[in-house]
Amino acid sequence: MSSSSDEEVLVLYLYLRQRRRRKRRSMWLHPYIEKNINCRMFVAAKELQQTDRKFMDCYRMSKNTYLELVEIMTPQLQKQNTNMRECVSPQERLLITLMYLGGTSTTYVALGLYFARGESTIANIVAETTKKIWETLMNTYMAVPDTNKWKQIAERYYTLWNMPNCLGSLDGKHFKIKKYPNTGSANFNYKNYNSVILMACADADGLFTMIEVGYAGRNSDAGIFRVSDMKRLIESDALNIPAPARLPLDENNYSFPFYFVGDEAFPLEKYLMRPFPGRTATNTSRVFNYRLSRARKSVECTFGMLTEKFMLFESPIRCRTPEVVNNIIKSACVLHNFVRSKEGMSYQATNISGGTSQRPNGIIPHDLILGPNPSSLALRKYLNNYFLAPQTALPWQWAYCI
Structure with a gap:
């Protein structure tokens, strides 16, 4: 008998053996x-x-x-x-x-x-x-905005949260999961549970504009953003971001770039504003941090609305297939946008009472000059100074952050 015939007999034997081992269904229903x-x-x-x-x-x-x-x-x-x-x-x-x-x-x-x-x-x-x-x-319901849509988002940020030229707020959220098979501690996070991370960008009205999901829970927001497609698309000018424009009510004629906002976990970039470090904060930098936090909280509110609407996320997702878990989270995010666009309540601009319009002593805006290619530090410093000017300062900001 030839070797090819022996192989065919062996394959047939293994097939029949495996077929016998299959567990027969005891009932159809x-x-x-x-x-x-x-x-x-x-x-x-x-x-x-x-x-x-x-x-x-x-x-x-x-x-x-x-x-x-x-x-x-x-x-x-x-x-x-x-x-x-x-x-x-x-x-x-x-x-x-x-x-x-x-x-x-x-x-x-x-x-x-x-x-x-x-x-x-x-x-x-x-x-x-x-x-x-x-x-x-x-x-x-989650299409990448074009240039006109980005400008509309920036206008809403200025109207609602007094943050000019802002395109969205970035943050990550942990979703509890049951441990995936053969993953060790990859998904075990600093909160002492297994999770996957959603990196998201939200607009001023609590709608997701960009999301990325599936990162292991052990990673930090900064590490995720560094390798994310979101960062790559921003830096490659693939998101139709508008050209720099003059800040509203700014007495200078400088063009300020449009930007996103994030918390202290994110890096400071020309397109991404983050707060000043709290341990070295001064009264002027606290004003900047307060104004930044008013805009940044929109993504936190969006996460809160998502979790409140889809209460599956209040407990671990009982699925051990990563692709299915990612699709569950992505579908919930786009359904959030779908439902909110149909029956959600629109945010309205409100003034906070109880503050004072008197600027504390020692806080004086300076005449700053922006060069043709300013650094991210220079841009943040200019924006901080912008918030101190009489025509752009909020009446209550002094009482809430100093």
């Missing part, structure tokens, strides 16, 4: 599911007949917004019926996924009992639907 199979559509239809308040409690959006989402997602989620069984409808797929994200039922077992579906079916539906939601909505 679990008895509970088979008993309640006629209740599936009843459950889904019954939920839609509830009041708007109850529907929103379960699915974290109004019925009208949900129906609009169904219309958008149906072509992406529609499956074909087979001779063996009927497919799960797009409406039910979305209900299962929204209830999972909303935290009403954060385990596949609980959702399986509620919708009379198998646990593996629920897991596959959540994985497929979250991926499709992100791929379908991202180009509309």
Whole structure:
């Protein structure tokens, strides 16, 4: 017998041996599911007949917004019926996924009992639907802003938070997870739990403009930003950022670059303003830090709204597949933008009472000169001086930061 024939016999033997070892299913449907199979559509239809308040409690959006989402997602989620069984409808797929994200039922077992579906079916539906939601909505509800959109964002930052030429606030957020298999301590963070990190940029109205997710929890915000696509796109001028422009009410005629804001974990760059170090802060630098924090908190508020709406994130995500976890987080972020654009309340500019318009002694704005190619330190110093001028200082800033 030739060697090729021996190899073919060996391959056939191994195949038949492996086939015998496969565990045969003892049943096609679990008895509970088979008993309640006629209740599936009843459950889904019954939920839609509830009041708007109850529907929103379960699915974290109004019925009208949900129906609009169904219309958008149906072509992406529609499956074909087979001779063996009927497919799960797009409406039910979305209900299962929204209830999972909303935290009403954060385990596949609980959702399986509620919708009379198998646990593996629920897991596959959540994985497929979250991926499709992100791929379908991202180009509309989290598209990269063009130049005019960036200018609109900067105008809103100035109107709401008195921060001129600001394009967004950057920060990272830890999402609790169950430890991934064979990852050691890679995801164990300084807060003593396993997590993945979302690096995000938010506008003045609490909407995400850019996100990156999937970084191991042990990394710092500065380390993540250093290797992020976000930083690479900013530095390569691929984000359509407007050309430098004069600051509002500035008596000088200097063009100041548009920039993002971040906390002390981020580096100081021409396109990224961070606070002065607290340990060496002076009264003038405290004014800058206060004005910066008013703008920077928008991303913190966005994270808070995301977690409050999708309460799945208040506990560890019970999934051990990194790709699925990343899609869950990304879909929640783009759904946050979708829902907030449909039914969210717009921020309104407010004045803080109780402050004084009297500038403390010793705080005097200086006549600073910006060269043709100023450094990041010179830009921050100029912006700090800008906040001290009588026409740009906030009446209450002296009482709140000095």
